[in-house]
Amino acid sequence: PQETEENLRSPICCIMGHVDTGKTKLLDCIRGTNVQEGEAGGITQRIGATYFPADNIRERTKELKADAKLKVPGLLVVDTPGHESFTNLRSRGSGLCDIAILVVDIMHGLEPQTIESLNLLKMRNTEFIVALNKVDRLYGWKVCRNSPIQKAMKQQSKDVKNEFSMRLTQLYYNNREMGETFSIVPTSAISGEGIPDLLLLLVHWTQNNVLEVKVVEGHGTTIDVVLVNGVLHEGDQIVVCGMQGPIVTTIRALLTQHPMKELRVKGTYLHHKQIKAAQGIKIAAQGLEHAIAGTGLYVVGADDELEDIKEASMED
Numbered sequence: 203p204q205e206t207e208e209n210l211r212s213p214i215c216c217i218m219g220h221v222d223t224g225k226t227k228l229l230d231c232i233r234g235t236n237v238q239e240g241e242a243g244g245i246t247q248r249i250g251a252t253y254f255p256a257d258n259i260r261e262r263t264k265e266l267k268a269d270a271k272l273k274v275p276g277l278l279v280v281d282t283p284g285h286e287s288f289t290n291l292r293s294r295g296s297g298l299c300d301i302a303i304l305v306v307d308i309m310h311g312l313e314p315q316t317i318e319s320l321n322l323l324k325m326r327n328t329e330f331i332v333a334l335n336k337v338d339r340l341y342g343w344k345v346c347r348n349s350p351i352q353k354a355m356k357q358q359s360k361d362v363k364n365e366f367s368m369r370l371t372q373l374y375y376n377n378r379e380m381g382e383t384f385s386i387v388p389t390s391a392i393s394g395e396g397i398p399d400l401l402l403l404l405v406h407w408t409q410n411n412v413l414e415v416k417v418v419e420g421h422g423t424t425i426d427v428v429l430v431n432g433v434l435h436e437g438d439q440i441v442v443c444g445m446q447g448p449i450v451t452t453i454r455a456l457l458t459q460h461p462m463k464e465l466r467v468k469g470t471y472l473h474h475k476q477i478k479a480a481q482g483i484k485i486a487a488q489g490l491e492h493a494i495a496g497t498g499l500y501v502v503g504a505d506d507e508l509e510d511i512k513e514a515s516m517e518d
């Protein structure tokens with residue numbers, strides 16, 4: 203790690219929005235993966251988490267000539283389901299993140315879970331960026347693969363530009379709560395237009411919101427964890443990847459925010475003897491000062507060889 207990245211934790215960015223607006227596809231586009239097509243019925247049913255290292259973000263934004271100096275080691279991006287039956291997962295995701303991307307399908311505008319997500323974000327005072335996705339579906343769209351959005355827009359015909367403005371204006375008219383400002387980035391998860399802009403906005407946000415590995419009064423150093431699978435118990439022996447090698451420690455306290463409360467407001471944590479996935483958790487344990495955010499956390503089971511796990515933890 204570079205010296206500027208020392209002791210800074212990675213921000214957590216949550217992706218939210220109505221079903222099928224393209225949340226998972228946007229992540230696929232950034233990662234160069236194909237997770238969405240492997241999902242049953244193309245529907246996300248659980249919370250996922252992906253770590254985007256600073257180097258990758260720098261690479262993807264370089265066409266914008268941004269001097270993308272990231273003060274953080276990277277970004278942890280949490281994917282959430284948009285289907286109406288998963289309000290609880292959206293709530294957990296939004297409760298855990300530092301910033302959010304709200305994905306809106308440009309052809310559909312505001313939809314019920316868009317509004318629900320907006321309300322969750324507002325309630326917690328979480329900043330967000332709107333990705334106005336599927337611009338490639340505007341009739342006659344000329345593909346400019348992975349291009350910054352302004353450059354791509356310049357290539358479009360008058361008709362495409364008009365349709366775009368019309369749909370953007372409709373979005374404003376339908377949003378009855380005026381008076382708030384947020385960034386809107388037109389994107390395509392299929393052909394990649396606007397992705398550099400989206401990443402750059404995230405970077406800019408992190409410049410002003412550098413997050414330190416937090417010392418919570420009364421608990422010492424804590425780390426925020428997205429428990430995607432399995433169960434964690436107080437007293438579990440865990441191994442995490444550290445700057446100077448694997449950190450072996452014991453969970454002293456398992457904390458979560460109260461339901462519907464802001465994780466970052468201090469003094470409001472709930473203590474748990476055990477926690478089942480999926481959940482956003484704060485773990486208090488000795489020796490976490492040099493933990494590297496975004497890497498895996500391993501629980502040492504009764505039959506596990508500690509040395510094997512230490513090795514696995516450093517492969518992240």
Ligand code: GTP
Pocket residue numbers: 219220221222223224225226227228238244245246247282283284285335336337338339389390391392393
């Ligand atoms: P849930 O997680 O189930 O809420 O859906 P999601 O928001 O993750 O959407 P998903 O990534 O599953 O995409 C839904 C459908 O829209 C898929 O068929 C995608 O291929 C398609 N899609 C997503 N993004 C775009 C885009 O930018 N352009 C076009 N043309 N299609 C897209």
Ligand code: MG
Pocket residue numbers: 225226227245246281282283284
């Ligand atoms: Mg999805």
Ligand code: NA
Pocket residue numbers: 221222223244245246
């Ligand atoms: Na979907």
